[in-house]
Amino acid sequence: MQADYFEKKKRNTLLFLAILGVVTVLAIIITEYNVVKGFSSLPKAVEWGLANFYPTQESLTKLPAILDKLIETLLVSIAATTTGAVIALLFAILGSNTTRVNAFFGSISRGIATIFRNIDVAAWAMILLFSFGQSSLTGYFALFFGSFGFLTRAFVETIDEVSGGSVEALQATGAGYFSIIFQSVIPASLPQMISWILFMIETNIRSATLIGLLTGSGIGFTFNLYYKNLNYDVASLVVVVIIVAILFIESVSNYVRRAVL
Structure with missing residues (x-):
């Protein structure tokens, strides 16, 4: 009985993760978001922040x-x-x-x-x-x-x-x-x-x-x-x-x- 409960819970978790993955992929496709370009731009963003976005004496x-x-x-x-x-x-x-x-x-x-x-x-x-x-x-x-x-x-x-x-x-x-x-x-x-x-x-x-x-x-x-x-x-x-x-x-x-x- 307990094994069936955990098996059902595992299936529900996997189903939820699968649905979440499908929704994420559809969102990326619909919004035309470039995942590779987004992550590859992070180093440049950090570099710009360190060079410009900091308090000064003035x-x-x-x-x-x-x-x-x-x-x-x-x-x-x-x-x-x-x-x-x-x-x-x-x-x-x-x-x-x-x-x-x-x-x-x-x-x-x-x-x-x-x-x-x-x-x-x-x-x-x-x-x-x-x-x-x-x-x-x-x-x-x-x-x-x-x-x-x-x-x-x-x-x-x-x-x-x-x-x-x-x-x-x-x-x-x-x-x-x-x-x-x-x-x-x-x-x-x-x-x-x-x-x-x-x-x-x-x-x-x-x-x-x-x-x-x-x-x-x-x-x-x-x-x-x-x-x-x-x-x-x-x-x-x-x-x-x-x-x-x-x-x-x-x-x-x-x-x-x-x-x-």
């Missing part, structure tokens, strides 16, 4: 302005994540099988979160450009909508996984709905929710760089400005600052996760 004079834009990007990312998390918590409580008021509101809550989650932040930025133009507000709302959709789904799964037993115990004692939420659901789910929020902050900081290219704000716009003006030394400094900031945020996030979890 580019360091732009560092204060770059850091200002970086701080703006970080603050927008954190603000969009935290406000999105608050709204996501409300929708997660309504959408969770453990805490929902009824099936109808649960389905509505999950459906709204699914729509927001499946629209990429770049697409949100393009949509919102028509309403708010190129501004930090556009980037904020794009990150907010993406964070809301993702965190709602994550919070729903967290509540269902962590709080099921304690909720049933409180219901058996006759506890009210809000007592269950504030005395059981939120305290039991909070550590895992904080972990998800930290993960979303890291993701939004990375996404904010791309969003800045579209919205004309933040560190992404700064990079695009210098790169298009062929100031590769300053553009490379922007990249270095972004990498250092992401590594720092990730280290802080990992420390907080270890302390909380």
